[in-house]
Amino acid sequence: MIIATAGHVDHGKTTLIRALTGVDTDRLAEEKRRGLTIELGFAWLPSETGEPLGFIDVPGHERFIGTMLAGVSGVDMALLVVAADDGVMPQTRxxxxxxxxxxxxxxxxxxxxxxxxxxxxxxxxxxxxxxxAAEAGWFNADVWRVSSTSxxxxxxxxxxxxxxxxxxxxxxxxxxARFMIDRRFSVAGAGxxxxxxLVSGRLQVGQNLWLHGQEVRVRSLQRASSEVAEVKAGQRCALNLGGAVSAEQPQRGDWLSEQVLPLSDRLDVSLTQLPDSRWHRGVLQLHLGTAIHSVRVxxxxxxxxxxxxxxxxPAAAVWRDRFIIRDPAANTTLGGGRVLDPQGLRRGRSHPQRLAWLSAWAAASTPGEVxxxxxxxxxxxxxELALKLNLSADQxxxxxxxxxxxxxxxxxxxVALTVEASxxxxxxxxxxxADxxxxxxxxxxxxxxxxGLVxxxxxxxxxxxxxxxxxxxxGRLQRAAWALHLPDHRPQLQAGDAELLARVAAELAPGGLRPPIVGELATALGIELDVLKAxxxxxxRAGELVAVAPNRYYLPSQVEGLVAVARQLVADSPSGSFNAAEYRDASxxxxxxxxxVLEYLDRAGVTRFVREQRFLVAG
Incomplete structure (x- = not known):
């Protein structure tokens, strides 16, 4: 269980944690000198069940709100500390x-x-x-009256x-797994x-994770200052990393993730505005996880x-990630909310259908409802949906x-769609x-x-x-070569075309998979070449013939024979493919x-050419 302190500066948050755990979380010399917390502090409290409590001490001074936000992201519980001799102050609220x-x-x-x-x-x-607290929604929050000195x-x-x-x-x-980094340092001999x-999933020693598109390896894990083999969601820990680490990365604000989450510079969100605050068109601060981003709302x-x-x-996020928006110029918190779609649209973002989609996601409370x-x-x-929800394939x-x-x-x-959508x-x-x-x-x-199929x-x-x-x-749709048509549609041939088509078909059919070329066909029919070509x-265009090559036409049934040869070669091949020589010999x-012929089959979407081999296109 991870617990964070919150409250105004100098209201006794650090002293309270020291009284509860015996650990002084102010570790910097400047913190000792000034008597206030500047950086995040951490302490552990052992329990009889073996699951220690982790405490995060956050700064209370208004200048360090960004650090405070990094500390309270992902915690299970918070202690709001108010000094009895001072009362409620600005940072308390x-x-x-x-x-x-x-x-x-x-x-x-x-x-x-x-x-x-x-x-x-x-x-x-x-x-x-x-x-x-009741105004903010905590109606039955426990109240503890304490003195850390007595x-x-x-x-x-x-x-x-x-x-x-x-x-x-x-x-x-x-x-x-998604791990939110709030501190980075080096240890002699470890690096x-x-x-x-750990916001979700689990981590194990030896596991590979992604950091900015590069792989890092978990060399060791520590929880409550003890080596462990595994960490589960909701637990706080320290990771010794190997692999793609440098002086620049990782840093506070980075995420380590089990799968590569896409980056986006547009997040569609559900937004709550605090009373007496105002959104404006200028640059604001987005606090997402432990990172701070410049943002416009x-x-x-x-x-x-x-x-x-x-x-x-751009940043990586998933559905329901929480965030805070602050105005850096006024040093005030304006509001916050939840990420709905981490891949926001550039066009059509305000379309009614899109807004209805976002509203439905805002109302959902589980991935199943999403x-x-x-x-x-x-x-x-x-x-894409699995990445937006941070789900495994099985989930x-x-x-x-x-x-x-x-x-x-x-x-x-x-792609999935309902029968109604289909x-x-x-x-x-x-x-x-029909049109x-x-x-x-x-x-x-x-x-x-x-x-315009797409x-x-x-x-x-x-x-x-x-x-x-x-x-x-x-049986709803029919296709002849490249032409799509409704089952009851038949082309209306011009006068004389039906008779000439029958004569052409009689010349083409005996040729099997090698019908005569256009010149030979014109001679056999006694027709001028230009007239026959037209x-x-x-x-x-009527779908009665197929131009497999510029000078060679096939009947649709002959094209089916060409496709049948390709399918048989694939069926007989251990690699599920064939080359031009194999097709030549078989046909x-x-x-x-x-x-x-093979170039035509590629154009028609029957085959796919890859490194001198041809594969059947799926379906």
């Missing part, structure tokens, strides 16, 4: 607001230096602090904290050491509390509904095809580019093609025509 914005659930109120004032004054201060109330407070630690619900550790809190829907944070330098909300909004890119699979879901995977994309896309495609057939009755149908289905092209194949298998091009069509 600001620290309390920060704890509220960061979502710290457990709070204890500690009235310090009670031995210096009369009992009635101590009670008056306690009532005032309780009222402030020992009054210290033992009772210590026992209460130990009891809370025993009752504390352990955080799940099945998500990928780089960082301290911080763009309000997307002020009534709903939706905004976009535009960072000067998944359900995302599926209701449309297609979901599953790998993501468990969130997928068992029924009413279609999952498409192709070319590195994996049907809506089919209706859009069918309407667009196209009406405008071009003489043609069989458009190709993917003419149809814009119509709003899916990556490889995945959109998979959806087309599903509709083809269901006719063949017209028949290609018997000769070297030059083989090259033309």
């Amino acid at each position: 600001e620290h309390l607001a920060i704890l509220q914005l960061l979502g710290v659930r457990e709070l204890a109120l500690v009235i310090s230096r009670c031995d210096l004032v009369a009992e009635d004054q101590c009670e008056s201060i306690a009532e005032q602090v309780q009222a402030l 020992g009054q109330g210290i033992d009772a407070l210590r026992q209460s904290l130990l009891a809370r630690a025993e009752r504390r619900q352990v955080r799940p550790s099945d998500s990928p 780089c050491v960082v301290t911080g809190t 763009v309000l997307l829907d002020e009534a709903a509390g939706l905004a976009q944070l535009m960072l000067e330098q 998944m359900a909300a995302a599926l209701q909004q449309g297609a979901v890119a599953l790998p 993501l699979e468990q969130l997928l509904p068992a029924e009413g879901l279609i999952v498409l995977a192709a070319a590195g994309h994996r 049907e809506a896309r089919w209706q859009r495609l069918a309407e667009r095809l 196209w057939h009406q405008q071009h009755p003489e043609l069989l149908g458009p190709g993917e580019g003419q149809l 814009g119509c289905l709003q899916l990556p092209l490889p995945v959109a093609r998979q959806l087309l194949q599903r509709w083809q298998a269901e 006719f063949l091009q017209r028949m290609q 018997g069509i000769g070297r030059n025509l083989t090259i033309q």
Whole structure:
């Protein structure tokens, strides 16, 4: 259990921790000289259960609010310390607001230096602090009246904290690890050491983690000054790192993560504004984790509390990460909130559909609810969603509904959409095809580019093609070579075209996989070459013929034969691929025509050429 102090400067936070643990957290000479905390201090309190309590001592001075924020990020509980002889002060209120914005659930109120004032004054201060806590949402916060010098109330407070630690619900550790660094130093003979809190997952000695896109290795782990083999989510520890470490990295504010989280300079967030504060267009400070970023705030829907944070330098974040916004010029806290989408949009960020999507994510409290909300909004890119939620592949699979879901995977994309979303896309495609057939009755149908497939289905092209194949298998859609058409559509040939097409087909069919070239066809039919070429091009647009090469046309059934040869070669190959020579021998069509045919199959999306080998495209 990790506990942070909070409160105004010189209200006895450091002295309280020393009284509870016996550890003086002021370790810097300047801190000793000035009698105030400047840097974060840490102390441990052993417990009988073997799980020690970690204390983080934060500065109370307004100049060191940034350091204070680094200390309270990711804690389980806070002690709000108010001196009985001083009362509630500016940083008391600001620290309390920060704890509220960061979502710290457990709070204890500690009235310090009670031995210096009369009992009635101590009670008056306690009532005032309780009222402030209740306004911020802590209605039943315990109040402790203590004196760190005389020992009054210290033992009772210590026992209460130990009891809370025993009752504390352990955080799940099945998500990928994310470690928040709040301090970095070097140890002779060991090298780089960082301290911080493991926000999610678990860490083990020898584990590899990512830091700014480079790998580092956990050489050893320490918790409560003792070597351990493993650390779990919610625990504080020190890591001795090897690998890609340097004098510049890691530093406070960096994250160590089990998976590579994408960086973004736009975060779409749920934003809460503190009373009497005002957002402005200037540069503000974003406190995210233990890092500080320069940021501008763009309000997307002020009534709903939706905004976009535009960072000067990109950062990594995940859904529900807490943050604070401060005005560095006025040295005041303006508000804070939660990250909704760590990959904010550049265009369409204020579109009603986008705002509805963000509102649904803001209302969600679990990854399962996020998944359900995302599926209701449309297609979901599953790998990207897993990173936004910091989920493992297994965790993501468990969130997928068992029924009413279609999952498409192709070319590195994996997309899920509901049956209802698929049907809506089919209706859009069918309407667009019907319009196209009406405008071009003489043609069989458009190709993917003419149809605007990606814009119509709003899916990556490889995945959109998979959806087309599903509709083809269901009989809703038909395809001849490159042309897509509705099943009941037939091109309306010009007068005389049907008769000439039959004559052409009679000449092409006997050629099998090697039909005659255009010149030979013109001679056989007794037609002028230019007239025949115009006719063949017209028949290609109608979907009746396929120009596999500039001077060679095939019937659609002959093209199916070319594809069948490729499929058989792949089926018979241990590597699942074939080369041009193998296709030439299997088809018997000769070297030059083989090259033309294979290039056509590549263009048609049947095969993919990689290092002199050809593979079938998925589906």
